[in-house]
Amino acid sequence: MSTIAATAQSGLQAAQLRLASSAHNVANLHTPGFRSQQVQQQAVPALGGVQAQTAQAPQAGVALEAEAVEQVVASYAFKANVLVLRVAQDMAGTLLDERA
Secondary structure, eight states: OOOOHHHHHHHHHHHHHHHHHHHHHHHHHTTTTTOOEEEEEETTTTTTSSSEEEOOSSBBBBBHHHHHHHHHHHHHHHHHHHHHHHHHHHHHHHHHHHOO
């Protein structure tokens, strides 16, 4: 897999984790004492892309407006990474057409 595709794939996985985590938080909004999940991302320059993992918030409670923003951000990140994969595929196809 090319570096571009690996980077975009890690971005897709991070966006998916962010969306799933936010959905989990909204689903448990009214659960007493629930501590929301937060996604922490870290760049991985050696492999290209990001590494994402979940952690619990230090305090109980969920801010619904923050979760709505998180879902919008995650969807834009997902769309951006899909676009990167499409462009990489188009570039590879164009290169193969030139060489053939």
